[in-house]
Amino acid sequence: MHILEEKAGSADTPLLSRKEMVHALELMIRRMDAIDSCCADGFPLYSPGSAGQWATSMGGSWVGGFWGGWWWLRSRITGAAPDRRKASDICRRLSSKIDADSINRSLIFWYGASLGDLWFGDIDARELAREAAAATAASYDPQMDCIPLGTGMGGGSEGNQRVTIDTLAALIQLLDHSEHAAYRHIARCHADTLLAVCHAHGGAFHAGACFQDGGFRPVDYAGAWSRGQAWAMLGLTRAAARWGEPYLTHARSACEYWKHSRPAPFPPDRLNQPAQPRDPSSTVIASLAMLSLADLTPDGGRWHDAALRQVAAIIRSRYFSGFAGNNDHAGCGDEPAPGIFRGCCYKTHPGRNELVESAWGSFFLMAAVSVLAGICDPNHF
Numbered sequence: 001m002h003i004l005e006e007k008a009g010s011a012d013t014p015l016l017s018r019k020e021m022v023h024a025l026e027l028m029i030r031r032m033d034a035i036d037s038c039c040a041d042g043f044p045l046y047s048p049g050s051a052g053q054w055a056t057s058m059g060g061s062w063v064g065g066f067w068g069g070w071w072w073l074r075s076r077i078t079g080a081a082p083d084r085r086k087a088s089d090i091c092r093r094l095s096s097k098i099d100a101d102s103i104n105r106s107l108i109f110w111y112g113a114s115l116g117d118l119w120f121g122d123i124d125a126r127e128l129a130r131e132a133a134a135a136t137a138a139s140y141d142p143q144m145d146c147i148p149l150g151t152g153m154g155g156g157s158e159g160n161q162r163v164t165i166d167t168l169a170a171l172i173q174l175l176d177h178s179e180h181a182a183y184r185h186i187a188r189c190h191a192d193t194l195l196a197v198c199h200a201h202g203g204a205f206h207a208g209a210c211f212q213d214g215g216f217r218p219v220d221y222a223g224a225w226s227r228g229q230a231w232a233m234l235g236l237t238r239a240a241a242r243w244g245e246p247y248l249t250h251a252r253s254a255c256e257y258w259k260h261s262r263p264a265p266f267p268p269d270r271l272n273q274p275a276q277p278r279d280p281s282s283t284v285i286a287s288l289a290m291l292s293l294a295d296l297t298p299d300g301g302r303w304h305d306a307a308l309r310q311v312a313a314i315i316r317s318r319y320f321s322g323f324a325g326n327n328d329h330a331g332c333g334d335e336p337a338p339g340i341f342r343g344c345c346y347k348t349h350p351g352r353n354e355l356v357e358s359a360w361g362s363f364f365l366m367a368a369v370s371v372l373a374g375i376c377d378p379n380h381f
Contacts, residue, residue: 015312020323021373024315027322028366029074031339035359036086043067043093046346046356052337055348062104062153064094065112066360072115073366077375084120091116091125098131102152103164105136106171111363114177118380133178136171140186144211146193147171147186163216164208165198165228168235169381176242191239195250198222198232203250203257205232226267226282227345229258233289234381240296241379248296255293258286259306265313269345269353277353280319280343281361283310287368291378311368319343319355320365341365 034052035044042056043064060067071087094112097105109132116125139147144163151159168191175187197216198206204223209216223229236251261271262283269279287307294300294307315323322338336342344361348354370376 015308016315016372018373020315021369024320024323024369025077025366025373027339028341028362028369029078029339031337031362032070032074034337034339043090044359046344046348046358047342048348048354048356059096060094060108062102062107063359064090064097065108065110066358066363068094068113069111069115070359070363070366072111072119073363073370073376076119077366077370084122087116088122088124091122091128095128095131098128098135100150100152101139101159102150102155103136103139103147103167103171104150104153105132106167106174108132109136110170110174110177114174115380118177129174130178133174133180133183137175137178137180137183137186140189143214144193144216146190148211149208158210161211162208162219163194163197163211165194165205165235166207166231168194168231169238172235172238172242188239188243191235191243191247194235195247199250203253203255204261205229205254207231221272223257223261224270224272226262226269226271226279227285229254229261230282230285230289233258233286234292237289237292237296238379241292251289251293252297255286255290255303262286265310266317266319266343277345277355278343279345280314280317281341281345281358281364283314284343284361284364284368287311288364288371288378288381291368291371292381295378307368308372311365311372314341314343314365315369317343 038052039054039056043060045055045063047054068090075083075087091113097108109129113125113129116122149155149159149162149164172187175183197209200222206218206222207220207225207228209218233254236247239247240251265283266278266280268274269276287310290303290307294303321336321340340357341362342355342357344356344358345353346356367381371378
């Protein structure tokens with residue numbers, strides 16, 4: 001399988017050998033085939049149970065880009081032409097989201113289109129990414145000095161007065177990858193605004209803020225939402241890779257906050273609501289941020305090791321099926337199919353959060369393992 005073939009003389013790590021990483025990737029690749037076979041022409045959003053029943057969307061919502069990105073990543077790993085054709089086909093199906101009034105277009109088209117251009121020079125993916133960058137940049141609000149959430153994809157009537165941290169990494173990369181200097185300037189303005197309004201003490205970050213009476217007001221307790229903190233870490237490392245300081249200092253601070261506030265690899269979805277489900281997917285995103293930070297700092301080894309420990313704990317846990325010793329996956333009565341990462345805390349119904357398998361969660365887990373295995377550059381995610 002191309003890159004998945006074991007390299008001669010590769011050294012094992014104490015926590016997860018390269019052979020084990022390859023095995024985990026193979027399990028996830030086979031899982032993709034099973035998901036694809038049961039979702040027909042729809043985009044898989046999430047699966048809450050072990051029976052392989054998926055909530056799907058014909059348009060993909062904000063998750064569609066991760067389904068496409070997962071196939072681009074699979075193509076990167078296997079080098080197989082059918083995988084690349086599948087990724088390209090999914091990419092073309094995302095075009096209906098170009099005109100959506102939502103900053104989530106950056107998630108959809110960085111992962112679902114730009115990766116195809118970046119890794120394979122796919123012409124259709126390149127054109128779609130260009131259109132998405134133009135549409136996203138056109139949503140810039142000069143009064144707020146950033147791109148608001150928008151009213152589409154659940155943003156609601158107040159979406160144009162809200163900013164959120166979860167798209168920071170994708171937006172920076174989508175706009176900064178453009179040849180237009182104006183788009184790159186907007187990306188930096190957006191990053192600076194979020195840094196100013198979402199950063200709190202000690203590296204903790206608010207998940208978002210509302211714009212009222214000419215100023216911003218945070219909407220949550222800083223650092224409480226695990227995935228929000230991880231999104232901030234990832235976004236800051238993307239900013240640091242492009243622009244250096246002060247983003248590098250803030251990225252390091254946000255990662256340090258993660259380490260001391262979440263010493264275990266399976267943090268609760270929200271620190272201030274410990275009865276809520278755990279969210280290992282936040283740890284995966286945080287690990288990708290640490291792997292990016294490792295490339296940017298003199299003490300990179302400790303960040304690489306921290307990421308390796310976290311990812312190894314997830315691969316060996318009940319949240320990931322099919323690996324040796326993981327048969328009690330998430331407490332399910334029946335042994336699940338291998339390659340399932342059911343570690344994403346998600347609101348499946350009003351007032352109800354569940355642990356689900358999702359396209360975005362599995363994409364990021366495959367990405368983290370691929371980086372640790374030396375297959376991919378952490379700065380592409």
